[in-house]
Amino acid sequence: MSDKPTIWRALDRKAMAVAEFTLRQQRKRLSTWVVMGVGFLAMAVLTMFYIDSMMRDYEAIDNDGDSRDFDMDGYPNGQEILYGTDILDSDSHPGLLNPPVAPDDPSKWIDEDDFDIESLAAGSYGYDDDGDCRTEEKTASQQDTNNNNIPCDVKVTEPSYYNGFDAGILGDRGVDEDPDDDSYAKESIHRAFVLALGKFGFVFLIGIFVPLFMATGLVRDEMTSGTMHYMLSKPIARSEVFLYRILGFLGLAWPYMTGMVVLAALVTGFFGPSDGFFRFKDLGVWMAVLLASLLAILVYAMLFCLLGVLWKHGIILALPFAAWELGMILTTLGAPDAAILRFSVIGWAMNIVDAGAALAWSDTSLLLELGLWAGGSNNAEPLTGSLALEIFASDSGLGLTPLMTIVVSICVMLFQAATCWFLGGALFKSKEID
Amino acid sequence: MPDPTQQGSAETKEWQPDVNMPVVYFQGVSKSYGRIHALSNITLGLSGGVTGLLGMNGAGKSTMFKLIMGKLKPSAGEVRLFGTDPWKNPAPYARVGFVPEHEKMHDWMTALDFVSTFARLHGMTRDKARKEAIRVLDFVGLSDVINKQIGQFSKGMRQRTKIAHALVNDPQLIILDEPLQGCDPLARTTVMNVIRELGKMGRTVLVSSHILSEIERITEQIVILHQGKLVALGNLHAIRERLDEIPHTIRIVGEDARSLAKDILGHPAVFGLSFPSNTELLIQTYHFGSLHSELPGLIVNNGHKVTLIDNPDDDLESLLGHLTGGSA
Numbered sequence: 001m002s003d004k005p006t007i008w009r010a011l012d013r014k015a016m017a018v019a020e021f022t023l024r025q026q027r028k029r030l031s032t033w034v035v036m037g038v039g040f041l042a043m044a045v046l047t048m049f050y051i052d053s054m055m056r057d058y059e060a061i062d063n064d065g066d067s068r069d070f071d072m073d074g075y076p077n078g079q080e081i082l083y084g085t086d087i088l089d090s091d092s093h094p095g096l097l098n099p100p101v102a103p104d105d106p107s108k109w110i111d112e113d114d115f116d117i118e119s120l121a122a123g124s125y126g127y128d129d130d131g132d133c134r135t136e137e138k139t140a141s142q143q144d145t146n147n148n149n150i151p152c153d154v155k156v157t158e159p160s161y162y163n164g165f166d167a168g169i170l171g172d173r174g175v176d177e178d179p180d181d182d183s184y185a186k187e188s189i190h191r192a193f194v195l196a197l198g199k200f201g202f203v204f205l206i207g208i209f210v211p212l213f214m215a216t217g218l219v220r221d222e223m224t225s226g227t228m229h230y231m232l233s234k235p236i237a238r239s240e241v242f243l244y245r246i247l248g249f250l251g252l253a254w255p256y257m258t259g260m261v262v263l264a265a266l267v268t269g270f271f272g273p274s275d276g277f278f279r280f281k282d283l284g285v286w287m288a289v290l291l292a293s294l295l296a297i298l299v300y301a302m303l304f305c306l307l308g309v310l311w312k313h314g315i316i317l318a319l320p321f322a323a324w325e326l327g328m329i330l331t332t333l334g335a336p337d338a339a340i341l342r343f344s345v346i347g348w349a350m351n352i353v354d355a356g357a358a359l360a361w362s363d364t365s366l367l368l369e370l371g372l373w374a375g376g377s378n379n380a381e382p383l384t385g386s387l388a389l390e391i392f393a394s395d396s397g398l399g400l401t402p403l404m405t406i407v408v409s410i411c412v413m414l415f416q417a418a419t420c421w422f423l424g425g426a427l428f429k430s431k432e433i434d
Numbered sequence: 435m436p437d438p439t440q441q442g443s444a445e446t447k448e449w450q451p452d453v454n455m456p457v458v459y460f461q462g463v464s465k466s467y468g469r470i471h472a473l474s475n476i477t478l479g480l481s482g483g484v485t486g487l488l489g490m491n492g493a494g495k496s497t498m499f500k501l502i503m504g505k506l507k508p509s510a511g512e513v514r515l516f517g518t519d520p521w522k523n524p525a526p527y528a529r530v531g532f533v534p535e536h537e538k539m540h541d542w543m544t545a546l547d548f549v550s551t552f553a554r555l556h557g558m559t560r561d562k563a564r565k566e567a568i569r570v571l572d573f574v575g576l577s578d579v580i581n582k583q584i585g586q587f588s589k590g591m592r593q594r595t596k597i598a599h600a601l602v603n604d605p606q607l608i609i610l611d612e613p614l615q616g617c618d619p620l621a622r623t624t625v626m627n628v629i630r631e632l633g634k635m636g637r638t639v640l641v642s643s644h645i646l647s648e649i650e651r652i653t654e655q656i657v658i659l660h661q662g663k664l665v666a667l668g669n670l671h672a673i674r675e676r677l678d679e680i681p682h683t684i685r686i687v688g689e690d691a692r693s694l695a696k697d698i699l700g701h702p703a704v705f706g707l708s709f710p711s712n713t714e715l716l717i718q719t720y721h722f723g724s725l726h727s728e729l730p731g732l733i734v735n736n737g738h739k740v741t742l743i744d745n746p747d748d749d750l751e752s753l754l755g756h757l758t759g760g761s762a
Binding site: 009013014016017018020021024025028225226227229230231232233234235236237238432433434 | 528
């Protein structure tokens with residue numbers, strides 16, 4: 001490497017010097033480790049709840065009443081429907097058929113037909129696993145009660161979170177009518193937790209509070225203590241100092257965030273419901289969470305550092321902003337397309353997470369709707385886990401394809417960070433330092 | 435000291451000092467905080483050699499330095515550093531070393547860390563910065579403790595570390611804000627020697643102090659500030675000459691003050707004598723300059739044994755008092 005001075009090499013030396021200095025300075029502070037430790041503990045406690053919910057058995061519920069025996073003839077309703085006998089007449093049951101059929105244990109008719117779903121789109125789905133629709137006892141019209149000319153299927157029309165209870169799903173009687181509550185609960189609670197931890201834990205809590213405590217004073221503390229004189233008596237522009245201080249902070253905050261997200265991805269990957277030993281299909285969501293949280297830390301750090309330069313009690317200005325962001329993240333859950341979200345940071349970060357979730361789990365909205373539909377019988381309650389999933393899963397609000405949503409959101413967040421840097425640098429430059 | 439060709443900063447390649455301007459140039463500079471005037475209408479130019487900036491606390495010395503260092507924006511007038519406005523452009527700092535008055539340092543760093551980290555802001559590579567840091571720490575006499583934390587340093591060591599940090603880029607202009615304050619006698623001597631040596635190398639050095647005798651030991655070229663105004667500028671002895679018409683006191687301590695008094699009483703410049711003790715003589719004079727130069731001859735020719743001659747009221751306060759007509 002030649003030692004010929006160029007602007008870039010000099011910039012690089014200064015940037016590295018300030019960033020390294022900042023990183024070491026933060027590392028020496030007890031408060032840094034307290035903030036990070038508290039963040040880790042908070043995430044660990046949330047993960048404990050998750051592990052508990054994955055280890056637990058969810059009670060199998062007879063969603064459609066097939067295990068009951070209305071006519072008290074010893075044959076559960078489901079078995080009578082399968083053989084075409086009258087569930088309300090005790091003199092009509094499969095035991096009278098030739099050859100006679102022995103009565104089933106009623107527990108066999110709880111969770112007798114799980115959802116058969118592959119991917120999300122309008123169309124025809126489902127398979128009658130237990131055969132109570134496909135039975136030859138039924139006529140063609142009895143096998144096609146949803147009138148789509150396909151016998152024994154579930155018809156799905158444009159699923160969306162806003163269609164309301166089972167409005168988009170109509171199954172032929174006896175198809176997917178009594179899902180496995182335990183597997184449904186685990187799958188949807190797992191997804192709800194991944195989204196909840198990603199959105200509220202990483203992007204919101206850590207994304208805001210780590211910069212709040214560590215970045216607000218990046219420039220301000222040095223100005224107050226007088227040590228800024230050393231840095232500012234060197235041939236370095238103040239906006240450079242601002243930027244390189246942030247870089248040093250990111251040198252600590254980004255690996256911290258990455259480590260936490262990777263840890264969460266590993267824990268949920270091993271404990272989550274899957275056929276193999278590890279749930280690889282969540283990785284896309286975790287990558288989106290990581291991307292969103294790193295960008296959130298960047299924007300918040302720039303903003304809070306700017307507020308610190310603006311006023312020596314900048315943290316007081318940052319707190320109302322954090323409250324605003326909390327309001328905005330709650331808004332993304334119910335109304336992800338609200339225009340007001342464009343004026344937040346978290347709204348764009350949530351777009352990235354939701355778009356990542358849409359790419360990795362294309363069937364979330366169908367899963368959610370099936371849980372609310374719960375087999376379609378009149379007295380069916382929403383399945384356990386579906387309400388949690390309904391809260392934390394949402395569409396990304398831009399109305400673009402997931403990939404475009406991610407690209408646009410990254411650009412917007414980088415623009416937000418650059419704006420804060422520009423303003424912070426200009427403000428710092430206009431400050432007199434005593 | 436290093437040779438100036440070692441400078442590696444990109445800025446020095448782009449930015450060029452204006453050679454037709456003094457290193458530090460103030461043109462009608464005022465600085466006020468609300469209704470308080472920290473500096474009023476200062477005009478001066480400084481280039482080369484050691485200049486002492488004298489003034490009481492609050493006279494505007496630090497304000498002046500902060501204006502030079504671009505930390506403050508002048509309320510009126512122009513500040514130029516190598517011909518460039520330092521408030522707008524930090525490039526001239528490639529040639530400046532600044533030792534701030536602030537006590538606070540990065541106590542968790544070692545002296546070597548501290549100096550080399552900030553050396554890199556001059557665009558030096560890591561290795562170069564380390565090499566230069568070791569060199570300047572040796573120059574200020576701290577080579578034994580370069581790997582010790584600054585937090586464990588004495589005040590004098592901290593002061594010398596700050597000076598090393600300011601010298602690491604081999605600056606043309608060195609500014610030291612109250613560098614002797616709080617130093618023990620040994621550190622004081624070291625710091626003074628360092629400053630004198632820098633002056634001999636032809637660097638422009640600006641040292642502030644509120645103690646006249648300290649500055650006197652370093653340089654004769656002084657600037658006196660009082661309540662934000664420039665009261666005197668130039669050679670300290672020349673300034674004293676101007677004060678000839680003002681009564682001065684000279685104190686002589688010797689074996690026999692009374693016999694000495696007899697010989698001195700006849701001198702036309704003397705208008706009063708007093709004897710605080712048998713060995714001590716106080717002389718009142720209106721012509722300090724002429725008497726001061728003739729005194730040694732008088733003493734030697736008459737065979738008196740004298741152990742000390744000094745000016746008991748020749749501190750900054752009385753000097754200022756005379757300069758400002760008693761308003762100090």
